[in-house]
Amino acid sequence: MSRTTSEKRTLFREMHKSGCFVVPNPWDVGGAKALERIGFKAIATTSAGYAWSQGLTDGQLELSDVLRHMRHMAESTNLPVNADFESGFAETLDKLAENIRMAVQTGVAAISIEDSTGEAATPVLDLNEAVQRMMVARATIDETGGQTMLIGRAEKFFVGKPDLEDTIARLRAYSEAGADCLYAPGIKTRAEIRAVVAAVAPKPVNVLVGWNSDLSVQELADLGVRRISLGGALSRVAWGGLLEAARLIAENGRFDGFANIPSGAQLNELFTVNPSHEQVVTPQS
Numbered sequence: 001m002s003r004t005t006s007e008k009r010t011l012f013r014e015m016h017k018s019g020c021f022v023v024p025n026p027w028d029v030g031g032a033k034a035l036e037r038i039g040f041k042a043i044a045t046t047s048a049g050y051a052w053s054q055g056l057t058d059g060q061l062e063l064s065d066v067l068r069h070m071r072h073m074a075e076s077t078n079l080p081v082n083a084d085f086e087s088g089f090a091e092t093l094d095k096l097a098e099n100i101r102m103a104v105q106t107g108v109a110a111i112s113i114e115d116s117t118g119e120a121a122t123p124v125l126d127l128n129e130a131v132q133r134m135m136v137a138r139a140t141i142d143e144t145g146g147q148t149m150l151i152g153r154a155e156k157f158f159v160g161k162p163d164l165e166d167t168i169a170r171l172r173a174y175s176e177a178g179a180d181c182l183y184a185p186g187i188k189t190r191a192e193i194r195a196v197v198a199a200v201a202p203k204p205v206n207v208l209v210g211w212n213s214d215l216s217v218q219e220l221a222d223l224g225v226r227r228i229s230l231g232g233a234l235s236r237v238a239w240g241g242l243l244e245a246a247r248l249i250a251e252n253g254r255f256d257g258f259a260n261i262p263s264g265a266q267l268n269e270l271f272t273v274n275p276s277h278e279q280v281v282t283p284q285s
Helices: 003-016 031-040 045-055 061-075 092-104 127-144 165-175 188-202 217-222 232-254 266-270
Strands: 021-022 081-085 110-114 149-155 181-183 207-210 227-228
Touching: 003 149, 031 061, 031 207, 031 227, 045 061, 045 232, 061 081, 061 092, 092 110, 092 127, 110 127, 127 149, 127 165, 165 181, 165 188
Parallel strands: 021 227, 081 110, 110 149, 149 181, 181 207, 207 227
Antiparallel strands: none
């Protein structure tokens, strides 16, 4: 039975109250459906993964394209969808409110807003401005979106300006401004994660794992992390396989890159099974 938008949003809020879960980031409908049938309980969009699929760099997507993609993803699955809405695609607070209203109307269960600017000289917003934007996002969601969650992202580590003290100050401010869940992509060490979790408690914390990490889901749960996202990592996995196989053909005339991939029959079965049943595709040679 299909879930309504309201049911997805209510479910997603409940998932943040206890335990720890992984929210993977597909960039197309096929990936969303596959991850649902494998057994994940929620998914998130990835601005990078979707941009690459359109032949663009991360940050080049237009608002209209992002909104269309969010709606498409939300309608394609029974799972709650957390939307990567970058910094809101707006320079003014009025425009931000307008964009948030449109984002809520796509049917996603959560909207992530980050404090990055895209400018190398000043990669993150002034804290006061970032807090104002978070407050506008919160007020707009409350007026428009019912149970839609707001995720506050502090980007300093992610943009190459690691500063744990400032990151924690930002996350606390975003929490006070109304963010339901806090996220500092780029923190990696146990000490950093533990400090962020303690600083914003009892609000839930999202941790990004988009690299070969020795941390397991269980250890992250033990550190107090509520949810784990993968960012563009699954997209990079797919691109890595494509590029390796294509280069072997183009440069060496060899087809070794086709070893250990799913068969067409396996993929057809994946997309015809009852979505209420878990279906795992295992590669075959």
